[in-house]
Amino acid sequence: MAQTNGAKVVPLLEDSVECLFFSAHSSDGYDWDALCLQLNTCIQSLSTNYIWHRDEFRVHRPIEYASKEDIPEHLASITCFGDNIEDEWFIVYLVLEITKKFKNLIVQVRDDDGEFLLIEAADYLPSWANPDSTDNRVFIYQGQIHIIPPNLQRDAELKDALQMIANSSNKTVASNAIQQSILNRIGNYPEKMHNLFHRTVVKLPVDIAALITLKPALIAPLVNAFCNHDVLDAKACKSIEYNDCVIMGIKFTKCLYAMLMHAKPLKNINFKEMNDKKCVIGHKLTAGYQILMNKPNLDIFSSKQYKNFMSKLNASGYFKNNIEGSKDYNELLRNAKEFYSIMECPVNSQVANEISNMKLSIEFAQTREDLLQKKSTGEEFKLDDEDWLKIDPDQLNELLDSRYGKRTKFNDNDTLTANNVTSKLSSFLMKTSDFEGIETTKDDSTGNVELDPEDFVNSVQKMLDMITIGKEASDSDEDNSSSGDDMEQDDELEVVTQAGLQDNKTILKNIIQSMKEEGLSGPSSNLLKSVGVKKTDLLDSDDDDDE
Structure with missing residues (x-):
């Protein structure tokens, strides 16, 4: 659980993002209540029609108590994004836009993993940056990411850090590469928002249809309530009423729609139209509504x-x-x-109270009547295809490449010699790790290298077995496995790099032999894959053990 320097009621929850809003200059006499209202109005304007997966992003004045930290006065927000990490990056977009408009604000943004902005920009961070050295050094100010290096400020005290940003922002602004990597992850909001949605037709009881018409964002708690139901929730749905239904178009986020489509309908429900998709979806949403409204203690102040x-x-x-x-x-x-x-307040309690109040309104009664009179067939609604639910391997590779970067690979016309294969492996083993995965050294222009830690440890152990001189392969495996179990990963790396991979031909021959013995895949194959060498590049069908 992440802790911040600010006093708050609970530590940061899993899958949550926290923003702290500070004044760049003296906050004496600052009207924080007025600023809070202005910020929430701005957020509402920028996020119109956005569907939050769980919590809405809202700024508030924190209740500070039992504070042992000398933290400046500030505004705060804690937003749980649940299963949809896109909410987290949409919040980063909102904060960037807010700080362009409110130029006096310095914002600290973190999630339960810590400085997630730096994790995203891990390939471009300076060598000093690591999870232990960046606390109170990363901020958003006037629409840009700022990072305070140790040479500007040795001790990362929050008050001093804020003063440094305010007075020397030209020295703390992050590099273009860091800025762009984060902007690339955010995407081109607000245009991107339309690509996050899926529209379909649903058959629903008119009361639920009226509620969603009045507030489309209610679709999120209905889906979450159904997809996360337990045995007791299912029992509460045995008396579910699916009457006075109307057909309407509904907008989901793709995340919510995928969750709902993969969730199985409740068992033992007497429902005659389960072969009709719009009825199946409607039944699940109705069950979610029933679960929400069946919760006891609607008075949140008696809970x-x-x-x-x-x-x-x-x-x-x-x-x-x-x-x-x-x-x-x-x-x-x-x-x-x-x-x-x-x-x-628990989200379900908030939503249940909101629904109860909505159903007492004149707008609800009028909307309900309009839907009954309209008698829609669903044909007038624009529907989205569901091709995005399916993805082929090439699309997945392209997605992973764009998200995580391509591996260092050989070109098709490269000659695979013992020297250049082992050179690639040596370079791979000499990489240093940073916030995430493997980081290239400053003078390395080969690009990013990706690594599966478990496969890497296994592969290194295999390499250790192979470079043991003067022993048969079977004896080497037995001897080194007993000693290797007690070796730390750093020790293994040191042994390999000290060996220097000097006897390239011998090593490559041992690798090929090992690949033959390990079948379709194994440690040696995995290690070579890390530098872009396929097993078929080295082995032919007629290869024998003497080659």
Whole structure:
């Protein structure tokens, strides 16, 4: 669980992103409440029609208590993106846009893995950057990524870091390569937003159809409730009513639609139209609605979670010894309830309360009546094809190459000699690791090298077996496996690199022999794949052991 320097009610949850908004200059007399309102208005404008997978991205004034850190006053947001990591990168896009408009803001963005922006830009980071050396050194300011190097500021104290960004931003702005790698990951929002959606036709009870018409984003909690249901939730759906249905077009995110399509319908449901896809989808959404609305304790301030929240506040001295019922106490209580309802209340409880309130509105009654009178057949709705649900190997390779970079490979016309194969392997073994995977050295222009850690350890052990001089292959395997089990990965790398791969012909011959013995695939094949050599490049069908 990630911790930040700011005081907050709970540590950062898994699959969550946290943003802290600081003032670049003195915050004395700063109207943080007004700024919070302005930021949320800006976010709402930039994210119109976006469907959040779990939490909406909203900024709030944090409730600070039991703080042992000297952290400047700030605004904050904690957003759980759940199964859709695209939400995380959309938030980065929003923060970049916000800091272009609000030029006085410096924003710190992290998730439960830490500095995920640096992980994305791992191929372009300076040599000093690692997970232990970058705390309070990475910020977003005026639409750009800023990184404070140790030569500018040895101790990464937050207040000093913010001052450094504000006063010397020309020295802290990250390289173009780092900026571009992050922009490439974000994509071309807002245009990209349209490619994230899938539109289809669904048959739904009119009440649910009216709710989704009024607030299309409700599709996310309905899908999540169904896809994450347990046995008790399924029992609550035995009395599900699928009456007064209408046909309507619905917009999903592709992530939500894929989740729903792969989730099996509930068992023991007497449903005659299960061969009709729009009815199957409608039935799943109806079950999700039933699960949401069946949760007890719709009064969020009577829930167990709220009582635990209040207990933490009391224990931390949040109420500052004010007498219960006093003016100051009531003001603090109002702020605590507002914070809880926005940030701490379980999502299902939030949605259930929102739905209950919506159903009491005049707009809901009118929308419901309009849908019943319309009597849609679904033919007037624009539907998206589902080809994106299927992907062939070439598309997958192209996707992985664009996302993770291509491996160092031989060209088709390269001659595979003992010297250049082992040279490639030697170069591969000499790489150093950084935030993610293997990092090339400064004078290396060969590009990125990818590595499967498990395959690599196995391959290195095989190499150690093969370069043991004066022993038969079978004896070498037995002897080195007993000693290699006790060796750390760094020790294995040192042995290999010290050996220098000097006897290229002998080593290549041993590799070929090992590849013959290991069948279709194995450690030697995997190691050669890492530098772009295929097994078929070295072996012919008539190869024998003496060659």
